[in-house]
Amino acid sequence: MRVVIAQSNMLVGDIEGNAEQVIATAAAAQAQGAELVLFPELALTGYPPEDLLLRPSLNTRVRDALAAIGAAIEVPVVLGYPAVRNGQRYNVAGLLQPGETRPQEEYFKHCLPNFRVFDEKRYFQPGQHATVFTLNGVRIGLLVCEDLWHPAPMVAACAEGAELILALNASPFSDDKHESRTAHVAARSAENGVPIIYANLVGGQDELVFDGGSFAVDAQGECCLQGPFFESALINVEVRRSEAGALSLQGEQCPVPDLDERLYRALVLSVRDYVNKNGFKGALLGLSGGIDSALTLAVAVDALGPERVEAVMMPFRYTADISKHDAAEQAHTMGVRYRELPIEPMFDAFMGVLADSFQGTQVDTTEENLQARCRGVLLMALSNKLGYVVLTTSNKSEMAVGYSTLYGDMAGGFAVLKDVVKTRVYQLSEYRNQVAGQDVIPRRVITRPPSAELAPGQTDQDSLPDYDILDAILHHYVEQDFSAEATVRAGFESEQVYRIVRLVDRNEYKRRQAAVGPRLTQRAFGKDRRYPITNGWRPGD
């Protein structure tokens, strides 16, 4: 039997459009010999549909879409969708046969993740029973995503005679997710002596990125097929029965990207899908001559092509000539439209109007924020006029400690580097240049000391520790949830740790108003880390 994994990119909420995609994809899979087509978890709604699941007409729309698919397909499909059965809402995997108006077999997801970025207990009731059916002489069991991270659901399916598991997933990317995914699935398979075909979603959805990378493991838990990453794909799985009756799986073995490639491609996919799925004509960004905006520009061009990307340099009196030169050079290399719009006239106008109010006060960060906000307003004016979304360029290190200006450099629709710490920004810039075989990001942008250029001769390290120390402290405090004291015990200077921790805690209000951006690590700012703004928690142990 040939099973085809339909590693698909769905639009959340567009049930009608996703149903059309299922129909077209099933036809394409059939054309390459599919006897069964396997779609991901909640393929009909995309993932996560969030409170769209609470809309009263959801069940009707899903029912109509399933009927439309049944009427159109000529090959059985297994796909995920939400459904209300006996007054309860479930996360369902269903088998739909050609010509039928409703699924013949339905499995209700047992294990509902309600941690980190997941809120499934807000929407679903857990299923209780295994679902196993026979197709082409093979006893097939269905499981959904989180079910594979726990032993019980697969044990239950095998107890009902499953000899092959089809797993439907919407498993979001994080840097080492592929390894934990395959380890869990291999364990399930080896525990039960039953092979598993794992179909994952692909695409960007607000802050989540689905990396695809569907795969299959044999009855011993060995990987016997690896699909491609970060792209839609139809992946053939040959299911063969030996003379002794055992099932084996065979298929292509795509390479697993290394860390840099994964991160970079996740960024590209997230930008492409945010811009296209939200119907923007293109994207624009402020190009400062610094490395954050340089990397953001490279990602944007790889996501959308140079003709849909614009770069704007907005110099001020503190902008070095080399900043202007390097920005212009990169824009030229990448082939994007480049504008230079000075902020001096607006800055001076603001300071003039505020002169009376500011009389007798000292220059402080107010004047720095004002520069950033003049730039933000300029970019938003271009965005409004052109229909291009503004990409913000703050990195995770800055977002963590509040070294970015609300309504200034934080103004925009998508925060590309929101989960990329500064040291990784360097690493990914080097990666991008290596792939190109040339410095698409100018060498000097990488080597010069980082500076926001908001005051004369300013560098980031005037007020922050070196980024390798800052990022390491953030890794402990944010990503690993160490306390301040535990971070100190891990070998950092106490005063520095307490200062950073206080900055992280105090700047939640800024992050709450930040644009969404792609989650790449095990703890991103956003729905992955839900802290109160009003917060009296004291650093310490």
Add this chain to the structure above:
Amino acid sequence: MRVVIAQSNMLVGDIEGNAEQVIATAAAAQAQGAELVLFPELALTGYPPEDLLLRPSLNTRVRDALAAIGAAIEVPVVLGYPAVRNGQRYNVAGLLQPGETRPQEEYFKHCLPNFRVFDEKRYFQPGQHATVFTLNGVRIGLLVCEDLWHPAPMVAACAEGAELILALNASPFSDDKHESRTAHVAARSAENGVPIIYANLVGGQDELVFDGGSFAVDAQGECCLQGPFFESALINVEVRRSEAGALSLQGEQCPVPDLDERLYRALVLSVRDYVNKNGFKGALLGLSGGIDSALTLAVAVDALGPERVEAVMMPFRYTADISKHDAAEQAHTMGVRYRELPIEPMFDAFMGVLADSFQGTQVDTTEENLQARCRGVLLMALSNKLGYVVLTTSNKSEMAVGYSTLYGDMAGGFAVLKDVVKTRVYQLSEYRNQVAGQDVIPRRVITRPPSAELAPGQTDQDSLPDYDILDAILHHYVEQDFSAEATVRAGFESEQVYRIVRLVDRNEYKRRQAAVGPRLTQRAFGKDRRYPITNGWRPGD
């Protein structure tokens, strides 16, 4: 026996500070004769602590705080706190006796709300057992908040002999919450023939407002005590046993505020707590001469006093003279500092720098947004320099359909009217003037046609339906979750409904970057309504 309800206002996360408050409050209650002091749900952490509950040192901090309380009190207290027991985290109500280092009795909340604004299944495991103990000869059962909305937990407590229930709550305000609360509690009481003392939290916490209003019901479900609303209080409950052995409760009967008073006081409390708990010196806002900023100013002054509030009028060429006049008049009446800062110079500077880029394009909302953004930048500059938080003034009707400018009038830390539709803005303005016995909000601000004054002669109704129709459609679609078709069937014009629904759906990206603001209805924008930004859901049925 005299039980004292400690209707308390806690600071989320400040376990040490909250413990000190518990100690001081218990002493004050004892001084007025308390034999038992009852604090709200999660009093030690405040509510909701969100991901602070996941901090590794949480349990240690809670344990230390409980020990400190036990060492200091001279009267038994019942209070709420989170605790890890046998490796699981629970939402606990505990009885702590003077001189003890740890609670003698603990109840683990059974029913964990994980809907609307609640995420308790993200943090807690449900308890399984009733907790009933004897104090001063009375068999007392403990319950926590959501437990009272379902019959089973109280039935279990009564099965173990409870003859009085102490209920610890962190029940957030919404317009008719008091009535649903008392109805549920009365039902529980009458079902079991056992009286209930209901202690609620009070105070603002980001988007939640806790209204207090603690109360008690007798064994027949009749209200026999009503505490005050929107303020901290020590409320005496006399628990008496009749000769026949039945328990009766007695205490004060505070009036229950009507709808306008509730809403207005909820706004005042939320602003006061946001500003004070976050350590701002004061608050400032743009005062436009329109009704939204007029009401916001009144709320701010009632929350903080006139000396901590500043109003800024930022006129432009479309600002009517009466706007300037009315703004100045209100600022004068309310006794707040008033500045007039024109935006003409900055607007002209931006348009000058953008002239080349905009050549050949039409005037559109870009220019209107630019005005709003010049104002936002001015307010933020003053905010930065003064240490005052900016209050934003957009109402719920505008937030719903996107009639507000990101980084413009949406710039600020707290969105006071975020859950107040325009028709309610009028209603609350009239209420405020009635209470004052004078027009603290100038009469003309209430009677003139609403206008953003972003174009010559503009009024809101140039591009929106009348607010009574708009608000009614929003009530159906947002607050009641009607589909577009069901809203049409409820008697609205189809074209208008579809237009409004599309605007609501399309403007999620703006709301996602909005400041938090107090939730007053059963469906506020914020954690109460979690929609994807990237969203292909089609209006219809």
